[in-house]
Amino acid sequence: MKTSFKSALVATTAFVGLTLSGAAMAETMKIGITQNNVGVDSYQTTYEKAFIAAADANDKVETVVLDAGGDVARQIAQMEDLIQQEVDAIIIWPTNGEAVIPAVRKAHKAGIPVIVTNSNIAEQGFEFVKSFSGPDNITQGRRSAEIMCDKFKAMGTENEAKVVHITGQPGYTTAIERAKGFDDRLPEVCPNVTQIDKQPGDWNREKSQKVMEAFLVKYDDIDGVYSGDDNMGVGALNAAKAAGREGIIFVGATNFAVGYEAMGRGEYWGSIYQSPVDDAEAALKTAIDVLSGKDIPFLNYFDTPKITQDNMAEFDKPVF
Amino acid sequence: MAPGTLSTFLKRGAIWGFIVLELVFFSVAGEFLSLSDKAFMDLDNMLLLFKQSAPIGIIAIGMTIIMINGNIDLSVGATFALSAIVLLDSMTWPMFGGLGDGVIPLAWGLALMTGVVLGALNGLIVWKTGVDAFIVTLGSMLGYRGLVFMYNGEQPTSHLNWTLVDLAESQFMGLHTPTWFLIAVTAVIWFVMNKTVHGRNAYAIGDNRTAAINAGIRVGPHFVINFMIIGFLASLSAVVFYSESGSVNPNDGELYELWVITAVVLGGTKLTGGAGSVLSTLGGVLAIQLLRKGLGHIGADTETVNLVIGLILIAVLFLDRQLNLKGREALKT
Numbered sequence: 001m002k003t004s005f006k007s008a009l010v011a012t013t014a015f016v017g018l019t020l021s022g023a024a025m026a027e028t029m030k031i032g033i034t035q036n037n038v039g040v041d042s043y044q045t046t047y048e049k050a051f052i053a054a055a056d057a058n059d060k061v062e063t064v065v066l067d068a069g070g071d072v073a074r075q076i077a078q079m080e081d082l083i084q085q086e087v088d089a090i091i092i093w094p095t096n097g098e099a100v101i102p103a104v105r106k107a108h109k110a111g112i113p114v115i116v117t118n119s120n121i122a123e124q125g126f127e128f129v130k131s132f133s134g135p136d137n138i139t140q141g142r143r144s145a146e147i148m149c150d151k152f153k154a155m156g157t158e159n160e161a162k163v164v165h166i167t168g169q170p171g172y173t174t175a176i177e178r179a180k181g182f183d184d185r186l187p188e189v190c191p192n193v194t195q196i197d198k199q200p201g202d203w204n205r206e207k208s209q210k211v212m213e214a215f216l217v218k219y220d221d222i223d224g225v226y227s228g229d230d231n232m233g234v235g236a237l238n239a240a241k242a243a244g245r246e247g248i249i250f251v252g253a254t255n256f257a258v259g260y261e262a263m264g265r266g267e268y269w270g271s272i273y274q275s276p277v278d279d280a281e282a283a284l285k286t287a288i289d290v291l292s293g294k295d296i297p298f299l300n301y302f303d304t305p306k307i308t309q310d311n312m313a314e315f316d317k318p319v320f
Numbered sequence: 321m322a323p324g325t326l327s328t329f330l331k332r333g334a335i336w337g338f339i340v341l342e343l344v345f346f347s348v349a350g351e352f353l354s355l356s357d358k359a360f361m362d363l364d365n366m367l368l369l370f371k372q373s374a375p376i377g378i379i380a381i382g383m384t385i386i387m388i389n390g391n392i393d394l395s396v397g398a399t400f401a402l403s404a405i406v407l408l409d410s411m412t413w414p415m416f417g418g419l420g421d422g423v424i425p426l427a428w429g430l431a432l433m434t435g436v437v438l439g440a441l442n443g444l445i446v447w448k449t450g451v452d453a454f455i456v457t458l459g460s461m462l463g464y465r466g467l468v469f470m471y472n473g474e475q476p477t478s479h480l481n482w483t484l485v486d487l488a489e490s491q492f493m494g495l496h497t498p499t500w501f502l503i504a505v506t507a508v509i510w511f512v513m514n515k516t517v518h519g520r521n522a523y524a525i526g527d528n529r530t531a532a533i534n535a536g537i538r539v540g541p542h543f544v545i546n547f548m549i550i551g552f553l554a555s556l557s558a559v560v561f562y563s564e565s566g567s568v569n570p571n572d573g574e575l576y577e578l579w580v581i582t583a584v585v586l587g588g589t590k591l592t593g594g595a596g597s598v599l600s601t602l603g604g605v606l607a608i609q610l611l612r613k614g615l616g617h618i619g620a621d622t623e624t625v626n627l628v629i630g631l632i633l634i635a636v637l638f639l640d641r642q643l644n645l646k647g648r649e650a651l652k653t
Contacts, residue, residue, distance in 0.1 A: 030355045062355045064619050072572055073561060074612070077372040081616050084365050085356035098478040098567035102485045124480055169474065202474075 028062045029291050031055070031284070032082035033091040036118075037070035042320040043276045044093075047118075050280035061288065072099045079103040083110045089130075089287045091115045097173075101125035113290050117283035120173065126298070133286040134279065136301035137174050140253050140272045141181020143306050147270040148224050148251045149190035151308075155249075158190050161223035164215045165198040166208050166236055168228035175200075178228050178253055193224075201232040208235035216243045224249040230259025230271050237268055255307050260317050263309050270308035273315050278302045334639060335587055335603035338632070339610060346614035353618040360617050367495065369609055374498035375400075377605040378557040379576065380583040381509045382550035384601045387584055388513070389546055390526040390593025391446070391453035396554040397576035398464035399438050403555035404568040405471050407431035408479040421483045428563075432555045438464060439551020443544030453543075461577065468570050480566035488564035498560045502602075505553060510598045522546065526593025582629065583608055586636055607632075 038048045048065065055063040064087065068075030075095045082090050083106060090107050092114060094100045101124055107114050108128035116132045152158040165182065168175025179198070186193060197215060201208030208227060215222060216239060225240075225248055227233035233252030240248050252259055255271040262268035282302035289296050307315055343361060350360040358365070379396050386393050410416065410430045416423045438460070445456045471477065488497050495503075513519035525532040525539055533539055562568060586604030589596030611632075612625050 028355075064355065064616065066616050070571065071575075072565060072567075072569065073372075073375045076565060077368075077609075077612070078616060080368050080372065081365075081613055084358065084362070084368060085354070085617065086358060087356070096476050096565075096567050096569050096572075098476065098480055099562075099565040099569070101480060102489065102564055102566065106489075122478075122480075 028060055029089070029288060030062050030064070030085075030087040031089050031091065031287050031291075032064040032066065032085065032087040033117075033283075034066045034068055034075050034078040034082065034093070036068060036075075036093040036095050038067040046319050047276040047280045050277040051284060054281045054284050058284075058288070061284070068095050070095055072096050075100060076103040079107060083107050083112060087112065089113045089115060089291055091117050091133075091283050091287055092121075093117050094119060094121050097121045098124070101128070104128045113287075115283060115287050115290065117286075118279055129298075130290050131286050131296045131298055131300045133283045133300045133302065135274050135304050136299070137177035138181040139301070140274075140304055141178040141183075142185035143181075143272055143304075144178070144226055144251050144253055144270075145182045145185035146189055147306050147308060148226060148249060149186065149193065151249050151251075151269055152190060152193060152224070157223060159192040161190070161193045162219070162221055163193055163195045163224040163226060164212075164219070164222055165195055166201040166211055166225065166227040166232050167198060168200070168232070169202045170200050172203075175203075175228050182226055196222075201227060201235065203229060203231060205231050205235035205238075208232035209239045212236035212239035213243070216240065216245055222248055224251065227252045229254040230256035230268075233268065233271070234258045234262055237262060241267070255315075255318050256320060257318050260307075260312065260315075263307075263312050266309065268309075270306065272304050273307040273318075274304045276319075278304075334636070335600050335607060339603060339607050342607065342610045342614060346610070346617055349618045350614075355619065356617065360614065365613070367499070369606065369613060370499040370502060371496040372613070373605045373609040374502040375557050375561045376576065376579050376583060376608070377502045377602065378505050378560065379550070379554050380580045380587075380601050380605050381505050381598055382553035383580045383584050384587070384589055384596055384598050385509065385513065385519075385522055385546050386453075386550050387581075387589050387591065388522050388526045388593055388596045389543065390529070391543065391546070392457065392581070392591075393439075393442065393453065393547065393550050394457040394577045395438070395442060395460040395464050396550060396580060397573035398461050398468060399435050399551055399554040400558045400573035400576055401468045401568060401570065402438065402464055402471075403431040403434045403558040404562040404572065405468060405477045406434045407559055407562055408477050408566065408568060409471075411479045411481060421481075424481070424484055424487075428559050431559050432552060435551040435553070435555025435558075436548050437551070439547040439549070439554075440544060442551070443547030446543050446547065447540035465574075472570065474570060476567050476569045478567035484563045485566065488560070498564075501556065501560045505556070506598060506602050509549075513598055518542070518545070523594060526590075526595070528594070579608065582633060586633060588636075588640065590640075 033051065035048060036044060038044050052065055055061050064082065066078045068078060072095045090112055092100060101121060104114050104125050105128045113130040114128065116129050118134045120132045152161045167179045186195065196219060199211045201211050225236050227236055230252040233250050237250050250268045252271040255273045259268055259271050279302060286296060286300050346360045383393060407427050410427045411423050416426060442457055442460050446453050490497055492500060521537050521542055525537060525542060529539065583604035584601050586607055587600035589601065608629060611628060615625050
């Protein structure tokens, strides 16, 4: 009785397995992916769905889709399992950019090309990685600067505007790169716009709101705010609204649903559109290109276009 | 055959029977569903199984003693993370600057000491306040995790030392380093539980605390020692694992307490204490890791792992209850 009960359980599992893995075919590319933490936010959930859909649509590809649940130990075990299964390529979304380096080295030693997706591993691991597929944060920062400058030009304030800058968490590569892109590009396109202050908002909406409150007290004249992502941007926007300061141009990056909605209300000017679908498809394509022997740049970016109140109708509302 | 022998045998054997079932199922299903040409029961894959079981397994062995005592320790995940931070960070402390790779054993020592101290703290509070271990360790779980976040904020603590990684990745007689630690810990704790006074006392206290006190067992100090053991093992698990990975996220080890307790319960240890076996716990750990591995092998969605483990856990508890009922009836007749 106990055996039959358990085998029923296991059989249920098998059906789930059946529906998810495609029919075995000869001479297909076997690609394994271990993701960071599906289900923790809708960006990652959408990413996984898009990845599976893209893999299903391509009959030359077979995939093993794994999720580390945010647990480094489980991700390393999954890397070992994929090496053991002798897949042709491994895509990894690191749970920790340094902890996975030894596991990546193992795959490299086993002759399996590794593609890092979404956020890169630390530089010590670069020699074991074939390619990084993800957003180009420096370009994102540069584009945000262009969005802001174009708006100032349209308003005719490009010779006097003053800008404050709220960055992501100190030490995070994404934060550093976006800030650098913005700082470098703004004086190139709008040489007379001055950046009067820059403070970290730690990717956190409340923290960013506090930073902005301090800016508003300190400076009577603020024309533009650039934040490292829309989450912080909306925090800054809330601070400005509470203080009754109008006419400030808000530009962010990684368009969040809250940012998109604020743009719809005309309170937030623009951002950078980063789609998890593009992210997933780029990762799979990079892996396929690597296996087909194509020449792939080490940093293989997917496009993250500008989005403003003017062109937002062309984009779907972000799911996160 | 004495009454109850059969049910004990079934209880002890159930987890191993389940493991065999898993092996057969994933081997057969793997032939059809896996995109790998390698068999599931490939020797290397089975060796990996033991290695991957080590982080949870080493802690679960310690949790077995705690649960045989009738206690529980929810702070093991936080202890795991804090020990990992001490391990990786101490290697960069300037006062050890001149030691080169000689710093490695020192860092190991410091990390292990962290666990022993945190465990002793848990044990002392349980002893001196008489508050239930569940509440005490719930508090220390939050408190120790707070220390983890105070140490480095939201950022990972990292120190990648290739000498250490090579050491941790090495294989001795075919077995990976973590596997050796898992085997050694299981053997030592098995010996303690079955062949020493301390181990037999653990069963006595869990079975009937009042009787144990009347028999002259000093329950308080006994608890402190056991909490020190599990603290040590949580740190040992961190030492073994982070020697090979070199960076710890502040949320690492979260939910480990639940996986550990799941493994112990799967192995047939009673939540109320007084009964349990170290070897069956090892079986519970292997069963969980086999399930994770197997579902990955046949390409099933990893989220189904949690669902299946949950169902099996309930099935095991149900089975345990049924067998216990039958055992008692047998005694009556």
